[in-house]
Amino acid sequence: EMVMTQSPATLSVSPGESATLSCRASHGVSSNLAWYQQKPGQAPRLLIYGASTRATGVPARFSGSGSGTEFTLTISSLQSEDFAVYYCQQFNKWPPIFTFGPGTKVDIK
Amino acid sequence: EVQLEQSGAEVKKPGESLKISCKGSGYDFATSWIGWVRQMPGKGLEWMGLIYPGDSDTTYSPSFQGQVTISADKSINTAYLQWGSLKASDTAIYYCARRGAVVIEPDFVYYFDYWGQGTLVNVSS
Numbered sequence: 001e002m003v004m005t006q007s008p009a010t011l012s013v014s015p016g017e018s019a020t021l022s023c024r025a026s027h028g029v030s031s032n033l034a035w036y037q038q039k040p041g042q043a044p045r046l047l048i049y050g051a052s053t054r055a056t057g058v059p060a061r062f063s064g065s066g067s068g069t070e071f072t073l074t075i076s077s078l079q080s081e082d083f084a085v086y087y088c089q090q091f092n093k094w095p096p097i098f099t100f101g102p103g104t105k106v107d108i109k
Numbered sequence: 110e111v112q113l114e115q116s117g118a119e120v121k122k123p124g125e126s127l128k129i130s131c132k133g134s135g136y137d138f139a140t141s142w143i144g145w146v147r148q149m150p151g152k153g154l155e156w157m158g159l160i161y162p163g164d165s166d167t168t169y170s171p172s173f174q175g176q177v178t179i180s181a182d183k184s185i186n187t188a189y190l191q192w193g194s195l196k197a198s199d200t201a202i203y204y205c206a207r208r209g210a211v212v213i214e215p216d217f218v219y220y221f222d223y224w225g226q227g228t229l230v231n232v233s234s
Binding site for chain 1: 144146153154155156159168170171204206209211213216218219220221222223224225226227
């Protein structure tokens, strides 16, 4: 069974600073890793797919890296609209299963 | 513009049945997989299953197999999630989302690129 972990659970950051979020998979997932942002009362929004490709319309301050089992989402120069919960998600080819991480909450320091 | 429009909030009693919907527009609905994702109150995202509307091929998360039924009607661009007998623990927001796929050598990578607004299901006696 694939298990996704994210750290830290909560990250307190001042506006203008950068944030580094980590995601770890219990088994290698190659580049099959996506990141989502969710704000209170809203649906999740795709930020990154394929570990490092920004989705359409996502600002360049969001960047993803990693492969295999260790992945990172970096948000440079946090804006007020970036305070949210961030989830990573992997896809396992067989059996075909999507698994989300537990999330990292980025809040205002 | 790709849109997924979900049906409205539901309040049900334990033991009742329910079918919620997700209508797609702005793309070829039949040729993109649609997934369902649960979010219990104050909790994270859980993938429930996927359906390919073109032929109704379906795959479920082991955690939800036998607990829900996913279906689709491609003639009206709509996917469904249904329960035969609701429990209080089914109280959650349910999202539909379109599965995207691209080739990043050497494999396909998969993700959810467009999401519905969510349907709140409240099951209480």
